[in-house]
Amino acid sequence: MIKADKLKFFFLTLIALSIGTLALAPFIGMTKVTLAMLTDAAHTGIEKDIFWRIRAPRTLVSFIAGCGLALSGMAFQAMFRNPLATPFTLGVSAGASLGAAIYVRLGMVFTIAGASGISIFAFMGALLSIALLYGLTTMSRNFSTATMLLAGVAISFFFSSVILFTQYISDFTQSYRIVRWLMGGFEVSGFDSFFNMFPFVMTGGAILIYMTRELNLITTGDEIATSRGVDVVRSKNIVFFATSMMVGGVVAISGPIGFVGMMSPHICRLIIGPNHRFLTPATFLFGGSFLTICDTIARTIIAPAEIPVGVVTALIGGPFFVWLLLSGVLNKGIFYDS
Amino acid sequence: METAIEIDKVGYEITGKTILRDVSFTVREGEYISIVGPNGAGKTTLLKMMSKILPVTIGDIYVYGSPLAAYCQKKLAKIISYVPQGAGAMFPFSVLEFVMMGRYPHLSSFIKISGEDRRAVYAAMEMTKITQFAENPINILSGGERQKVFIAAALAQGASMMLLDEPTTFLDPKRQSEINSILKNINKESNITIVSVTHDINHAISSSDRIIAMKDGCVVFNGAPTELMGNNNLERIFDISFHFAISPDRDHPVLFLE
Known part of the structure; x- marks a missing residue:
């Protein structure tokens, strides 16, 4: 078990990192914005607009998106008892992308309550693929989790080829928009985007915080969890619901952004152990900070152009994760065979 | 002794294959019952049905007079605990965390762990002699230690009955003997009813109050341990001949194979 002072230190670090990231990221960028400009009521330059209309909302959105993606990865890893299970490896991002691709191909333009049509279609696509995954999971209680994972991967591939097909029958502009959406960002x-995403992530997160004891027991296997008194089917339904809210809410706005969901829970588990009572808030803060930092890099490193944030998460995250795996540290943190 | 569990004409089928057929017996409070029988006889399935891991579709199981369906999982967990045969891959929880999870039926979300929960957990770890491993991750423990941790977690659950699925299989003789004496203590000192599936027939005979033998999904023997040895019962159950030897320090013969 993790020592109380180590736990406290890690959480203080995470809180400091989160506050620091949220406070500093909006000041970083090609146009120099200083605190003095913002507090000076007489200042009339473009800087205030850049800060309040572009950078501050983008920082918040990327942070909340990171929180949601990381938590949904954590929930799926617990539920499927597998280190590779995330909504992304199981086809949810592909589902969302398909929704977006269909919207673009149909050439529709509409907005409902501040949410763009593409977001609504992506949201529906994400929910559809989660529903499909959920249907397979409940239909096949005798299947192993390995079978479930393979089914998820199959769903993902299937959706991906439908996206390719949609793209193939699109014109040049539509095709470009689809590719751009697939890159995430x-x-x-x-x-608006922040207010559209925030309630989903917060509701999902609150449900998971409420479910930490059940999540812990579910990771020990359905049989042990059931015999300890967990209503496993009901608990998994709730976790599925919470995860769909978060992933749907995030992916609808950001598009598919890989790696945050898989890596954040692993790193936190490595440091503070697998107890979801601590792991859930830690993963939340870590995922948020990580994605905001990646997004800040994405929009500044080749300014005035930007690179898609998904490229940055994988470029930073990939090698780091492989290093963790090879160094053996992670073997302590992920999983053991009995 | 009060009847704790009554199994009434229970059957179980999966994809057309009959796993259990017309199984009936009772478990009385405080008993130590061993269930023996060849592989595939349906012993594990029966234990899982008793702990409501598998649904009861044919017949019924009554716990203190009420059918299993009347119990929510949490309420049942306060009466019956279950130690599975193996748990598969697992996240590296510490022993203390894992045993503490046994308190789940007594907790509700956001309610902090109470002194009573802590006492139950430490008492369970004391009884199974794992207190010195409390801070270790369960994954690095040996098979014997891990089995004790699983028993401790079930014990911490505070149930009056414990179902165990082959608790000593895969363990060396010393660890087998340790687990067996822990189970005996749990039964005699804490007065917890034990239903244990085992392939260790000698131990079943020497330690159980009653033995139930199953074969091909049916109960083929239900009686006192000494009776099991008579009447060619064992040959009928296991399709193999056993030999008996009189041991000076035991009050019943010891079984061995040719």
């Missing part, structure tokens, strides 16, 4: 202006 946060091109937000104003706080």
Whole structure:
């Protein structure tokens, strides 16, 4: 078990990192914005607009998106008892992308309550693929989790080829928009996106915080969990629901962003252990900070152009994760065979 | 002794294959019952049905007079605990964390672990002699230690009955003997009813109050341990001949194979 002072230190570090990231990221960028400009009521330059209309909302959106993606990865890893299980490896991002691709191909343009049509279609696509996965999971209680994972991977491949097909029958502009969407990213202006995403992530997160004891027991296997008094089917339904809210809410706005969901829970588990009572808030803060930092790099490193944030998460995350795996540290943290 | 569990004409089928057929017997409070029988006889399935891991579809199981269906999982967990045969891959929880999870039926979300929970957990670890491993991750423990941890977690659950699925299989003789004496203590000192599936027939005979033998999904013997040795019972159950030897320090013969 983790020592109380180590736990406290890790959480203080995470809180400091989160506050620091949220406070500093909006000041970083090609146009120099200083605190003095923001507090000076007489200042009339473009800087205030850049700060309040572009950078501040984007920082918040990327943070909340990171929280949601990381938590949904954690929930799926617990539920499927597998280190590779995330909504992304199981086809949810592909489902969302398919929704977006269909919207683009149909050439529709509409907005409902501040949410763009592409977001709504992506949200529906994410929910559809989660529903499919959920149907397979409940239909086949005798199947092993390995079978479930393979089914998820198959769903993912299937959706991907339908996306390719949609793209193939699209014209040049539509095709470009689809590719761009597939790269993921946060091109937000104003706080609409934030307000569209925030309730989903917070509701999902609150449900998971409420479910930490059940999550712990579910990772020990359905049989032990059941015999300890967990209503496993009901608990998994709730976790599925919470995860769909979070992933759907995030992916609808950001598009598919890989790696945050798989890596954040692993790193936190490595440091503070697998107890979800601590792991859930830690993963939340870590995922948020990580994605905001990646997004800040994505929009500044080749400024004035930007690179898709998904490229950055994988470029930083990939090698780091492989290093962790090879160094053997992670073997302590992920999983053991009995 | 009060009847704790009554199994009434229970059957179980999966994809057309009959696993259990017309199984009936009772478990009385405080008993130590061993279930023996060849592989594939349906012993594990029966234990899982008793702990409501598998649904009861044919017949019924009554716990203190009420059918299993009347119990929610949490309420049942306060009466019956279960130690599975193996648990598969697992995240590296510490022993203390894992045993503490046994308190689940007594906790509700956001309610902090109480002194009573802590006492139950430490008492369970004391009884199974794992207190010195409390901070170790369960994954690095040996098979014998891990089995004790699983028993401790079931014990911490505070149930009056423990179902165990082959608790000593895969363990060396010393660890087998340790587990057996822990189970005896749990039964005699804490007065917890034990239903244990085992392939260790000698131990079943020497330690159980009653033995139930199953074969091909049916109960083929239900009686006192000494009776099991008579009447060619064992040959009928296991399809192999056993030999008996009189041991000076035991009050019943010891079984061995040719």
